[in-house]
Amino acid sequence: MKLYTNPLSNNGRKVTTVVHHLQLQLDVEVVDLSKGAQRTPEYLAINPNGAIPALVDGDFKLWESNAIAAYLADTSGDRSFFPEGAARYDALRWMFWEANHWSKALGVLNFELLLKNMFNMGAPDEARVAAALNDVRKYSRVLNTQLTGRAWLLGDNVTVADFMIGADLTYAAMTGVPVDEFPELARWLSAINALPAFVATAPRFG
Template sequence: MRLFHNHLSSNGRRVRMVAEQLGLPLDIVKVDLVSESERARLHEINPNGKLPVLQDGDFMLWESCAIMQYLCDITPGQQLYPQDARVRADVNRWQFWACQHFAETISILAFENIWKGMIGRGEGDPATVAHAEGELRQLGAVLDGHLAQRDWLVGEALSLADIAVVAPLMYLEKARLPLGDFPNLMSWFERIRQLDLWKNTEAG
């Protein structure tokens, strides 16, 4: 299987973390998003022009959480995506929350605090940053409260829920994410940072 990926993509990192945990080898195809020609080729395999994209034979799949679920579904005996309908629905809930709310808000701060200056768009807009920080604190409180009496988001072990939510925290320091005052969230993040699936996907 081939994964079209850029090391700056937290969505791509989600997929790599799942493959790492499942022991699935992926042929990483690095896509230079600055290159017009490579962006054009990316649109040929994903009409949205975004990463990651998984190629498994003649099957092309985009959207990180769909790829994560697919990798689990083709791996016998895996534990990241449980078969029980209610447990799986709970895992799905957190994946959707991650994509729709948590990662989306983090991406605003990453753009304002990191990428904007790098592409010559000037300083981050204070009003945009302040609004996104407020939103992220609200989301952080939800996550912190949920983790008050548990080590993992769903059940008693790491699942796709944790991986989906944690990936954009790779920008915790650089994007100046205001989450340091949430002890349960930070303890959970530190647990994941000690795992091989995090350490082995930090670059590349």
């Protein structure tokens, strides 16, 4: 199996944390997004969206970070990390929520407050930042409620859904995500960041 990713990407980290947690052996190729390696014809044949992460397992090509994470979690057979039955749909519910709401709101903050500066793309659009912060607060409230009385998102065991939602917060401190306004979310994020998979995949600059 081969994973195409980039160590600075949240979406990449969603998968590399899973790889680390499940101790999977696979080849990893870093796609240099700053040089446009995601838009070469060879890479577009793997992911026509021109984005990382992507996974190749024999003839099977898979893109979308949540789908890759679910595939790896399922094929690993770890039923605590990716449960069966109704709990699986509970995990998937949170993963769809992550893709549709959580990652989008946080993605605006990452773009406006980090990427624009990194790539000399001008000043942050303050109106977009304010709107995204509104959304982040709205969704943080949802998470805070869900985490009240639960160690992890689904209960006693950490699951792939925690990993997806947690990896989106990679740059939370740098972008001023108001995690401390939500005590259960803050408690959970500390626990996520202390997991060996998250320690090992924390982005390193320079």
